[in-house]
Amino acid sequence: MQSSAALEYDYSVAKLYMWTTVIFGIVGMTIGVLIASQLAWPELNYLFGEYGTFSRLRPLHTNVVIYGFTVSGIMATFYYAAQRVLKVSLAELPFFNFLAKLDFVAYLFAAAAMVVSELMGITASKEYAQMEWPLDVAIVVYWVIWGIVMFGMIGARREKALYISMWYYIATFLGVAMLYVFNNMEVPTIFFSGGVGAWYHSVSMYAGTNDALVQWWWGHNAVAFVFTVPIIAMIYYFLPKESGQAVYSYKLSLLSFWGLMFVYLWAGGHHLLWSTVPDWMQTMGSVFSVVLILPSWGSAINMLLTMKGEWNQLTENPLIKFMILASTFYMLSTLEGPIQSVKSVNAIAHFTDWIPGHVHDGVLGWVAFMIFAAIMHMSTRVFKREIYSKSLLEAQFWIQTIGVVLYFTSMWIAGITQGMMWRAVDEYGNLMYSFIDTVSVLHPYYAIRAIGGLLYLIGMFMFAYNFIMTATAGRKLEQEPQFRSPMA
Amino acid sequence: MxxxxxxxxxxxxxxxxxxxxxxxxxxxxxxxxxxSRPVKGLKPYTVLELAGKEVYKKDNCIACHSQLIRPFKAETDRYGRYSLSGEYAYDRPFLWGSKRTGPDLHRVGNYRTPEWHANHMWDPKSVVPASIMPAYKHQFTNIADIATAYAEAVTVKKVFHTPYGDDIQPGKAAYEKYYKEKVLPEALKIAKAMKNKDVLDMVKQGKVPEIVALIAYLERLK
Amino acid sequence: MTMAELQGYMMFFFTIFLVVILYAYILHLYRSEKKGERDYEKYGKIAIEDEIDDKPVEVNPKISNEKKEK
Incomplete structure (x- = not known):
C-alpha cells in the first residue's frame, strides 16, 4: 500500500456543490417565505409586477428547493461519501473527475435556465416537472452523466462490498431517471406546426386521467427518490461517521431498503383518491401507503438505535442533534402521510393546507436538517478547518426547530378547519359557509406559518454565515478528524 | 443465494x-x-380556448385552483356535477391541481359571466371583498400567444387524432387565415361580453389580449 | 381474458412472488450469519473506517492487484 499513501480523496466537486446548496437554500427559502406571507398579506403580491404573484413564484419555490438546494446537497454528499465508502479517489480517475466537473457546469446552466423560464411563465404545468422540453433534455443528459461517473467510480472501487449508502444512491439514480423520463414524455409542437408558434412549447403525451396517473406516479416518487432515498443514503453514512458508532443493524438496513423500493412506488395513487382514476388503484394507493410505514420506520429506528449507549453525544454535539431530529421528523411524516392516505381522512385533508403542512415537516425537519448536518460535517474535512461556531449552530438548531413546529401545527389546524368548513351543512342540509368564509378564517394560521417560515429562513442565513466563516476563517486543522467534527 | x-x-x-x-x-x-375515451358530445378546445389554457398555465392558476369535483354532496352542492374521466380526454396536460386556496373551477363557466371574470381579474376585491387573490392586470395588456395555441391544435390533431376540422393545417398561411376567420370573431364575442372598452378596442384592431383568451377558456369549463 | 383481468392476475402473483423473495431474503440473511458463512454487521464498518489507506472490509480482487503492480 505504499503507492496510495500519498493519495488523498479529491473533494473539488463536492466543494462546488456545497456552495450551490447554500446559495440555492437561501434563494429557495426566501421565495418560500415571500409566498407564505403573500397568503397572509396579499398586498405583497405586487412587489415585482407580473413576476411577483403567488402563482408565478410558487413553482419557482418548489423547483429551487428541490432541484437547487436538495439536488445540490445530494450531489455534494455523493461526491464526498461515495469516494470514501468505495475507497477510491476521484484523483485516480481523471476522466470521471473531468466528467463530474463538466456535469457541474451543466447543472449551473440548467438551473439558471430553469429559474428564468419559470419566472417568464414558460411551463409544462405538471407539478415538480414544470420545465419545458429543451430543459428536460438537458436534465436527462445531466443525470446520465452523473450515472456514468457513479458507475465509473464503482468499477474502480477497492472495497468490494457496496455500503448501504451506495445502494440508496444507485436507487436514486435509477428511480429518478425512470420517473422523470416517463412523466415528461411530451411532443414539441414546433415539429408539426410548420414553423408556427413558440419553439419551446410542447403537449403532454398523456391526456386527462392518464396524465394525472403518470404525474402523481412521478410526483409521489419524486418525493421518494429525491427527498427520501438519497437522504437515507446520507444519514447511513454521516450519522455513524460523526458518532463513531457503526449502524445498529446492517441487516435491518438491507431489509428496509428492499421494502422501501417495492412499496414506495405503489403509493402514488393516494394523491388521486376520490378522483376519476379507477377505484382499485385508489385503494391500492391507500393500502400501500399504510404498509410504507414499516420500511420507513425500519430505517429511522435503525438510526436511533445506532446512538445506543452514546446518547450523551446528543447533548454535546449539535450535528448529532440535527441528525437525530431529522430521523424523528422522518418518522413523524412517514406516519402522517399514511394517515392522510386513508380515504375518509383524505376526503377532508385533500386540497387543504394540511398537505403543504405535511410536505414541510418532511422537507424542513428531515431533508434540510440532514443536509445541514452533512454539509457541516463535510466542511471540516473538505476545508480542513474547524467549524466556525458551535453556539451559532446550536442557536440555528433551536430557531429552526421552533420554525418547523409553528409551520406544521398551524397548517394542521388550517387544513382541518377548512376541510370541515367545506363540508359543514346546516339543519336543512344546505352548505353553511361560502367559499370565501373558509378563506378568511385561515388568516391567523397563514400569519403563523409565515412567521415559522421566517424563523427557518433566519436559521438558514445563520447556517450560511457559519459555513462561509468555516471555509474562510475557521481554525486550520492539521489532521483530518476521525469521527466527531471539531467546532469552536 | x-x-x-x-x-x-x-x-x-x-x-x-x-x-x-x-x-x-x-x-x-x-x-x-x-x-382516454372522451364523453359523448365532448368537443376539442378551440384555438382561442387553448390560448386561454396557456394563460392559465403561464400565470399558474393551478397553484390555487383545482379542476376536480369529488363525488361528495358538499362538493356537488358547491360546484356542480362531479367530474368524469371522459371530460378530461382533451386535457394535455391535466389541470386538476392539488390545492384549493381558491374554489374549484371545473364548472366555473356555468355560474360566472365574462363580465364577472373581467372585473375579477382586474381587481378581485371588487367582486369578492375578502379575496386574497392577486390582481392580474397584465393580462389586459399582454397579447395572447395564439400562434402557439394553433401549433398545439395542429400537433394534437396529427399525433393524437384529436378531431379538429380541415381548417387546422400546418404552416404560416393556414394559421393567418384561421386567425382572421375563426379566432378574431370568437375573441370579439368574448370582448363584447366583458364590457371593457380598452379590450374591445384592442380586439377590433386585430390583437387578442391574454384576458380574452383566458375568459374564453374559463367559459368553456362547464 | 380482458386487459383488466390480466392486470389483476399479474398484480396478484407478482406481489406474492416479491413477498416470498423478501422473506427468503430475511431468512438468508440470518441463516448465513448463523452458519458463520458471512458476517453482515461487519459491513457497517465501511462507513467508519473510510480513509483511503484503511484496509477494506472486503478487498476487491480486481482492483487491488492492479494497484500492487504499480
Missing part, C-alpha cells in the same frame, strides 16, 4: 429497477386505452 446481488453492482441495479418499475407497469400502462 442472494450473495450475487449484493456484490455485483450491475445485477443489483437491474434488481432495483425491476422492483420499482413493477408498480408503474401494473398501475398505469394497461388502463391507458380506457381512461
Amino acid at each position: 442472494f450473495h450475487w446481488l449484493e456484490k455485483n453492482p450491475f445485477l443489483f441495479a437491474v434488481g432495483v429497477f425491476v422492483v420499482i418499475a413493477f408498480a408503474g407497469l401494473i398501475e398505469i400502462l394497461p388502463n391507458f386505452a380506457e381512461a
